[in-house]
Amino acid sequence: MARRPNFYEHLRTPSTPASSARFTYTFYLGAISVALFIILGVTGILEMFLYVPTPDKANESVKLIAYAAPYGWLIRNMHYWAGQAMVVTVTLHMARVLFSGAYKNRRSNWLIGISLLLLTLVLDFTGYVLRWDDRGSWALLVGTNLVRSISPERTPDPQVAMGDEIFHNGTDIAPACALCHTLDGTVLVGPTLQGISETAGKRVRGQSARSYLISSIISPNAYKPPGFENGSMYPDYGRVLSEDQIDALVAFLMTQ
Amino acid sequence: MSLKERIQAIDRRAVLRGMVNVIWAAPVALGLGQFLKFLRFEPPTEQATRFTLGSPGSFTTFPVYLESGQVWLFQDSGGYYAVDAICTHLGCTVYAQPDSSFQCRCHGSQFAADGRVLVGPATVPLRFLQLSWDGGRLVVDRALQVDPSVRLSA
Amino acid sequence: MSFHKRKLAGSVGVPITLIIGTVALTGALLAAVNRQDNPAWSRWQDNPQVRLITPTLNGEAELCLTCHNGIEQISDSHPVDTFGCVVCHGGDRLSLDEEVAHTGLIGSEANPGNPADLSVVEVSCGSVDCHSGDVANDRDHIERVTRSVQASYAGAINALLDLNGLAQEGVYYGNLAVSDEDVVNPAAVEALRRFDPESFDNPAVTEFAEECLTCHVASQTVTDEPYYHRGTGCSSCHTVYARNGLYQGSDPTLSQTETGHAATHELTTAIPYTTCNHCHNRGTHDLETLTFTPRDDLDGVEALSGSERRMAELYTADSTHYAVCQYELDCIDCHTANEVMGDGDIYTNEADARRVECRTCHGTLEESPATVTLEDPNDVAFRRARLNPFYDVFVGNTVLLSPDGDAMGHIRVENDLYSLSSKVGGPTYLIPQVMGSECEQDVERQRAADCQECHTYEP
Numbered sequence: 001m002a003r004r005p006n007f008y009e010h011l012r013t014p015s016t017p018a019s020s021a022r023f024t025y026t027f028y029l030g031a032i033s034v035a036l037f038i039i040l041g042v043t044g045i046l047e048m049f050l051y052v053p054t055p056d057k058a059n060e061s062v063k064l065i066a067y068a069a070p071y072g073w074l075i076r077n078m079h080y081w082a083g084q085a086m087v088v089t090v091t092l093h094m095a096r097v098l099f100s101g102a103y104k105n106r107r108s109n110w111l112i113g114i115s116l117l118l119l120t121l122v123l124d125f126t127g128y129v130l131r132w133d134d135r136g137s138w139a140l141l142v143g144t145n146l147v148r149s150i151s152p153e154r155t156p157d158p159q160v161a162m163g164d165e166i167f168h169n170g171t172d173i174a175p176a177c178a179l180c181h182t183l184d185g186t187v188l189v190g191p192t193l194q195g196i197s198e199t200a201g202k203r204v205r206g207q208s209a210r211s212y213l214i215s216s217i218i219s220p221n222a223y224k225p226p227g228f229e230n231g232s233m234y235p236d237y238g239r240v241l242s243e244d245q246i247d248a249l250v251a252f253l254m255t256q
Numbered sequence: 257m258s259l260k261e262r263i264q265a266i267d268r269r270a271v272l273r274g275m276v277n278v279i280w281a282a283p284v285a286l287g288l289g290q291f292l293k294f295l296r297f298e299p300p301t302e303q304a305t306r307f308t309l310g311s312p313g314s315f316t317t318f319p320v321y322l323e324s325g326q327v328w329l330f331q332d333s334g335g336y337y338a339v340d341a342i343c344t345h346l347g348c349t350v351y352a353q354p355d356s357s358f359q360c361r362c363h364g365s366q367f368a369a370d371g372r373v374l375v376g377p378a379t380v381p382l383r384f385l386q387l388s389w390d391g392g393r394l395v396v397d398r399a400l401q402v403d404p405s406v407r408l409s410a
Numbered sequence: 411m412s413f414h415k416r417k418l419a420g421s422v423g424v425p426i427t428l429i430i431g432t433v434a435l436t437g438a439l440l441a442a443v444n445r446q447d448n449p450a451w452s453r454w455q456d457n458p459q460v461r462l463i464t465p466t467l468n469g470e471a472e473l474c475l476t477c478h479n480g481i482e483q484i485s486d487s488h489p490v491d492t493f494g495c496v497v498c499h500g501g502d503r504l505s506l507d508e509e510v511a512h513t514g515l516i517g518s519e520a521n522p523g524n525p526a527d528l529s530v531v532e533v534s535c536g537s538v539d540c541h542s543g544d545v546a547n548d549r550d551h552i553e554r555v556t557r558s559v560q561a562s563y564a565g566a567i568n569a570l571l572d573l574n575g576l577a578q579e580g581v582y583y584g585n586l587a588v589s590d591e592d593v594v595n596p597a598a599v600e601a602l603r604r605f606d607p608e609s610f611d612n613p614a615v616t617e618f619a620e621e622c623l624t625c626h627v628a629s630q631t632v633t634d635e636p637y638y639h640r641g642t643g644c645s646s647c648h649t650v651y652a653r654n655g656l657y658q659g660s661d662p663t664l665s666q667t668e669t670g671h672a673a674t675h676e677l678t679t680a681i682p683y684t685t686c687n688h689c690h691n692r693g694t695h696d697l698e699t700l701t702f703t704p705r706d707d708l709d710g711v712e713a714l715s716g717s718e719r720r721m722a723e724l725y726t727a728d729s730t731h732y733a734v735c736q737y738e739l740d741c742i743d744c745h746t747a748n749e750v751m752g753d754g755d756i757y758t759n760e761a762d763a764r765r766v767e768c769r770t771c772h773g774t775l776e777e778s779p780a781t782v783t784l785e786d787p788n789d790v791a792f793r794r795a796r797l798n799p800f801y802d803v804f805v806g807n808t809v810l811l812s813p814d815g816d817a818m819g820h821i822r823v824e825n826d827l828y829s830l831s832s833k834v835g836g837p838t839y840l841i842p843q844v845m846g847s848e849c850e851q852d853v854e855r856q857r858a859a860d861c862q863e864c865h866t867y868e869p
Contacts, residue, residue: 046291046294046295049295050297050299052299060470060471060504061299063502063504063505064299064300064471064504066505067460067473067504067505067506067507068297068299068460068462068473068504068506069294069297069299070290070293070294070296070297070446071290071291071293071294071442071446072294072297073445073446074442074445074446075291075294173500173533236532236533240533276428276429276432279432280428280431280432280435282436283432283435283436283439284435286439286443287435287439287442290439290442290443290446300462300464300471326466342466346467346492346493346539347465347466347467347492348466348489348492349492361486362486362487362488362489362492363487363793364792364793364796366787374787375787375788375792376547376788377547377549
């Protein structure tokens with residue numbers, strides 16, 4: 001054992017103490033993780049050929065991979081489940097190494113392991129977001145909130161950003177607020193919402209600014225501001241927007 | 257070692273080992289072959305804007321509707337010109353009439369020969385698109401709108 | 411320290427794990443090939459392939475036709491190449507998994523496949539570019555329909571409240587709360603309040619709510635009896651349902667043996683009397699006793715054909731009086747779109763919404779029917795004619811004018827002759843005129859029964 005083993009030999013050791021090659025000792029977790037990583041690499045590279053990393057095409061391209069491309073369903077499922085499984089096996093592997101004390105005297109090995117664990121978790125998160133579907137965007141929201149909660153600097157509030165998006169562009173089924181309302185004092189179809197965070201709380205006695213805004217969104221005819229009594233506002237926001245979306249919209253309006 | 261000796265040296269065990277490798281490699285090769293199908297898949301791309309319409313000699317009558325570029329191709333004394341066949345209202349195909357005006361069969365919009373709206377519901381004129389030559393063949397660029405008076409000389 | 415030496419394959423031939431692994435890998439590959447070649451949706455196609463279309467309206471690719479392969483195009487004004495499916499039906503346009511693809515369908519609770527239900531119509535048929543458009547262009551169909559008596563059911567509701575002493579002066583109720591700032595017709599009202607049966611706390615109202623509130627275009631009929639099958643919202647009238655409620659089209663995914671489907675996935679403006687018949691002429695209802703007596707004289711009607719069948723389905727056996735136009739024409743040949751779909755005003759009963767009278771077509775002893783010569787190519791009469799496969803009208807034609815100023819393009823006037831082309835494919839009729847005849851018409855009495863005193867059909 002004069003020669004220092006290279007990395008390949010780390011993966012496929014020419015000789016290993018029998019006691020530490022037992023299945024009941026390693027559970028083959030490291031090898032399984034490597035196998036999963038190879039699967040992730042191969043399927044991931046294949047998916048790269050069809051994935052379009054733009055906000056409006058990302059989800060579409062993921063679905064085309066899953067449903068339209070030959071064997072895309074297999075490749076995507078393998079990629080997804082290998083990714084989820086790898087988080088589990090890598091975590092268990094670290095736990096095994098910790099509890100069996102195998103980290104002792106192998107400081108750099110342990111540190112590399114820790115960084116690989118973190119890298120696995122980060123990549124699992126980014127892979128989840130890449131799908132760019134509802135769950136992915138909520139994951140992104142949670143993720144950015146987490147980052148925000150540990151960094152004291154002011155990053156844009158994602159809830160406000162989401163409300164901003166709904167206000168200006170609407171959703172797939174809800175028309176944009178900006179079609180009728182401005183934020184700069186000009187009047188289109190509906191009243192301007194300039195300074196609405198100041199005025200909302202004073203419109204209806206006993207109603208807070210927040211609850212006034214919510215009720216004005218979901219039942220626009222409950223209170224009609226002077227000059228806009230014809231009640232022509234789109235009536236179905238309560239149905240086409242989710243509670244989270246309405247909360248986001250209110251959070252955005254409260255910044256105005 | 258001569259070839260004969262080599263062949264004689266192949267024992268039953270070596271043959272079995274070779275066969276195992278074939279058995280193992282065959283499904284993998286089959287699998288990778290199938291992956292090629294995945295790579296050959298062509299997703300619907302962003303609409304290309306340039307379409308080759310063909311050489312004018314291949315058209316017997318004018319105006320002619322060319323599905324490849326979704327345009328009506330006209331010829332007059334000044335040369336060739338192309339009119340977008342997609343209705344500006346909701347995107348149906350418009351049809352050229354004998355008097356060179358256009359009619360949309362979906363919602364009844366009518367357009368004059370120069371693209372102006374004659375009858376609603378459309379409100380925006382039909383687009384005239386840029387034609388160019390590409391080695392004797394006409395090419396239309398759907399992204400480039402031109403004035404209705406522009407002609408491409410033969 | 412003992413060492414474990416890796417063995418190379420070969421000491422006893424082949425390691426067992428390699429054999430198991432090879433078999434498992436081969437099995438998995440074969441299973442994958444099988445699934446790829448026989449996907450779940452392949453049963454809907456003879457020659458399975460993914461069918462992807464990119465509608466020109468929005469350029470958003472969709473895969474719906476992979477399964478709904480062969481479904482009828484909804485109408486010539488909504489070609490599938492232009493509109494696709496998702497713009498009206500919602501759902502997940504790029505999924506081939508039945509459940510995922512149908513997530514977010516626009517439809518009613520009772521029928522998720524009907525995007526024209528009034529509860530969702532604003533996000534399907536609606537939109538300012540479509541049927542929630544400008545009043546001036548006559549593209550406000552949805553607003554008109556939601557105000558119409560067919561949707562509001564205001565006639566029955568307010569009559570019931572009146573009968574039970576619950577009516578308040580100037581307050582009217584309807585199935586939906588609607589209001590109108592621009593009342594045109596003096597018979598119309600400004601608003602209907604939403605009829606909430608519980609707020610009345612009255613046994614008659616409660617019973618009415620349970621028994622009768624299925625009789626308007628916003629609600630689904632609950633019975634599975636023949637004749638009663640219909641859509642809701644716009645498709646109450648604009649899709650044709652077979653008498654037995656079975657689908658007869660060529661979408662392989664739609665059951666041909668399960669009731670509750672339209673006959674085909676098609677919209678029409680040539681609405682046959684059979685469509686009106688799904689609700690009207692089904693029997694007699696009585697608001698005092700809150701009972702509905704279905705007709706029992708329809709047995710054996712299938713054996714009849716032509717006008718005999720039409721007669722049997724339209725009129726109960728004990729009615730013997732009808733003028734020729736009442737059984738040879740289809741309902742929509744006389745009743746205009748403004749009457750049936752609403753004209754933008756809010757009425758509290760059907761009689762106020764009615765426009766066309768006998769004299770609209772036949773005139774009086776002193777006056778010929780009102781006519782109009784169509785000069786403006788943007789006139790709505792041309793649009794209606796274009797949407798109807800059975801009649802045409804051209805700029806310069808003179809056509810009949812309904813009492814509310816609506817050009818009736820299917821009734822042409824040439825050389826003092828009035829001719830009606832059926833909107834539902836029937837023949838063209840010459841309309842007899844009162845003027846110059848020996849008719850004993852009383853101009854003020856214009857109900858059908860008044861004219862039937864003389865003009866009756868004797869079978």
